[in-house]
Structures are given as structure tokens and as C-alpha cells.
Amino acid sequence: METSGLTELEAVLAVARHRSFRAAATELGVSKSALSHAIAALEARIGVRLFNRTTRSVSLTEAGAQFADSVAPALSAIRTALEQAGSYRDTPSGNLRINTSAGAARQAMPIFIEFLRRYPEMKLDIVTEGRMIDIVVEGFDAGIRLAEAVPQDMIAVPLGPMLRFAVAGSPAYFVEHPQPRTPADLAAHRCIRTRMPSGAIYHWEFERHGEALTIDVKGAITLDDPELMLSAARAGLGLTYLTEWTVGADLQAGTLRRVLADWTPPFDRLSLYYPGRRHVPAGLRALIDLIRERGGARA
Incomplete structure (x- = not known):
């Protein structure tokens, strides 16, 4: 305090x-x-x-x-x-509070690390939660969410590359189950279901050649945390539907195998957002400048 x-x-x-x-x-x-x-x-x-x-x-x-x-x-x-x-100081100082999701925070960590190295007198307070909140009412300087979820009265700064989902399962799972060729084939598969912060079950989204589908997949386990979903997929409990960023290391290592890649095009990106009607603190301005310096698309 x-x-x-x-x-x-x-x-x-x-x-x-x-x-x-x-x-x-x-x-x-x-x-x-x-x-x-x-x-x-x-x-x-x-x-x-x-x-x-x-x-x-x-x-x-x-x-x-x-x-x-x-x-x-x-x-x-x-x-x-x-x-x-x-703001007239040569180096920004103080505390910067940011609200985001756990997955977005992990993706933004390289930016946060570089920010603290560059501005050692700054402190970052990153609060992660799935639900969307009013960052002004809750006392945050900024938020990081998918661009489509940013409130219209906020100023948004693109952060990170376009996101893309991946359907993936373990090699052991595919020993017992044929690879799906179309989203309709998922009806014959065990899937790891996703519960949204609202409590609703997420329907997997697909698109190819202008054809869009949403599927309420079936499975024996429903989870609300990406890391738990990864663990379940690695253990062969079923197919998972997560961002490429989340499953990338497993795909590269071969612990998970991707399917339906031609049905999951890029769809959105993260944005850092903040209220435009307020004075922008020096620390937040420095973070925004760093994001833009790194091209926004390379978090």
C-alpha cells in the first residue's frame, strides 16, 4: 500500500x-x-x-x-x-495492475519480462481470471483479452499473433481410434469438454471454405483449465481443443498429434485495452510503447 x-x-x-x-x-x-x-x-x-x-x-x-x-x-x-x-521522470515507476486470463498472461509473459527488465522501478500486478470484469470499477489500469471481447468504449492495442485452435490427441489415443477427417467424425470420438467461466459448455468451432460449424462434443470429462486439458489429452482421455500456443510444445515433442488442421483457420488475437477517457499512467504508456515496438504481432 x-x-x-x-x-x-x-x-x-x-x-x-x-x-x-x-x-x-x-x-x-x-x-x-x-x-x-x-x-x-x-x-x-x-x-x-x-x-x-x-x-x-x-x-x-x-x-x-x-x-x-x-x-x-x-x-x-x-x-x-x-x-x-x-511522467516527467526519466524512468517510469510505480505499480501497474492488469486483469487477464491465465492463458493470455502466459502468452504475454515475454512482454512482461522485457518490461520489468527495461523499467526496474516498475511493478506489475497481474490478476488472472476467466470471467470478464469492468477494469475501471475493479481498480485495474488495463486488461488483456481476445480482441472480440474488448468493450467498445476501451482503447485496444493488438498484442500477439492471430490465434488458431488445434484439435489434438495423444499417440496412444489414436492407436485405438481412427483420426477424424471432418468435424462430423467427432461424434465417434471421446473429447475433453470445456466449461466456460459463465458455466456454459463451449461448443467447438470449425470453418473451411466458408462453411462454419459448431459442435457440442461428447466426452467423459469436462474441465475449465487449459493445463488440466493438456494433462487429460496426454493421458489419452480424449481429443482436446486448445490454442496452438497452448499445445505447441506438445505437438513439437510428439506427445500430442494434431488433426482437422484444415478446419481451424486463424480467428482473432489478444489486445491490451484501457479506458480512453483517463490519463494514461507513464508505466502503462511505456508498456504500450513496448508492445508496439515489438510489432504487436510478436509477443
Whole structure:
């Protein structure tokens, strides 16, 4: 947590966002007890309870909600002023919070590593989760998602190559099952199904010569994590449907074999996105410049 004299206000807004002292403490990089003490000290000083606390939940009081609504714009303006002043430094410094998916974060890691090497006074806080969130409301500087998922009111910067899915299975699996020649052949195969963050089951998508298909594949296991899907495919539990980037090492090593390649054309790419109506912090500007320097398509 920054020690700029605004820590208590930052603490109030973090707890208000998360409705959790533990989650807010994690975001701010302090202990739960230190955060609780900061909130209690502020409440004691102003003589008003801002949060109702139980062993299971945290909620804003009426006074707390009004306080948070009043403080948030002013604190945002102060942060912007500090960031603008800091932009005159020769080297960017500070903390940059980015929300993304685990797969996108793995693909963007070369950029993150180069960024931290180039700007040693910067800190990156990368939060991965499957669901889409409002990065402004949740206190993030930027997000990284598929370009098609970026909200229209955000500024998007292309990151990484065009993505392409691959259907793959282990050599052992293909000893017992013939290779599918068309997506329709998947009806006779065991597949590793994908559960989306929304809870819905993902239907595999195919396209060739203008013909598009979506198939609700069948299988004995449904997973929501690409690494688990890879493990299941390597073990011969069925065919998996993952990005080329995710399965590339296995395809090269021969632990997985690709099929239906002519039915999975490139379809989209990742984008880093951020709100255009706000001042762009120096650290975020430096990250954007690095992405563009590397051509966007070579993450």
C-alpha cells in the first residue's frame, strides 16, 4: 500500500470494491490486520462506522456508501495528478495492475519480462481470471483479452499473433481410434469438454471454405483449465481443443498429434485495452510503447 497519506482512503475504496478485507488486503499488498486497523482508525477519527462486519460478510453502511462515492472521484483526480507529475521522470515507476486470463498472461509473459527488465522501478500486478470484469470499477489500469471481447468504449492495442485452435490427441489415443477427417467424425470420438467461466459448455468451432460449424462434443470429462486439458489429452482421455500456443510444445515433442488442421483457420488475437477517457499512467504508456515496438504481432 502506498504511504502517501491517502492509505486510509485507498483502504476504504478497496474494501468497498471487494466486500472483503482479505481480498482488499491482497490487492493493496498489506496484511488483513493492517488493513482492518487502518479502517478502524479512520472510523474512530471521523466518529462514523463505514462498514458492517460479520464473520461471513462485509457491507457498506449508508454513511460508508456515501463516503466512498464522494471520495472515489477526488482520489482518482489525486492519482492522476501524481501520475502526471511522475511522467516527467526519466524512468517510469510505480505499480501497474492488469486483469487477464491465465492463458493470455502466459502468452504475454515475454512482454512482461522485457518490461520489468527495461523499467526496474516498475511493478506489475497481474490478476488472472476467466470471467470478464469492468477494469475501471475493479481498480485495474488495463486488461488483456481476445480482441472480440474488448468493450467498445476501451482503447485496444493488438498484442500477439492471430490465434488458431488445434484439435489434438495423444499417440496412444489414436492407436485405438481412427483420426477424424471432418468435424462430423467427432461424434465417434471421446473429447475433453470445456466449461466456460459463465458455466456454459463451449461448443467447438470449425470453418473451411466458408462453411462454419459448431459442435457440442461428447466426452467423459469436462474441465475449465487449459493445463488440466493438456494433462487429460496426454493421458489419452480424449481429443482436446486448445490454442496452438497452448499445445505447441506438445505437438513439437510428439506427445500430442494434431488433426482437422484444415478446419481451424486463424480467428482473432489478444489486445491490451484501457479506458480512453483517463490519463494514461507513464508505466502503462511505456508498456504500450513496448508492445508496439515489438510489432504487436510478436509477443
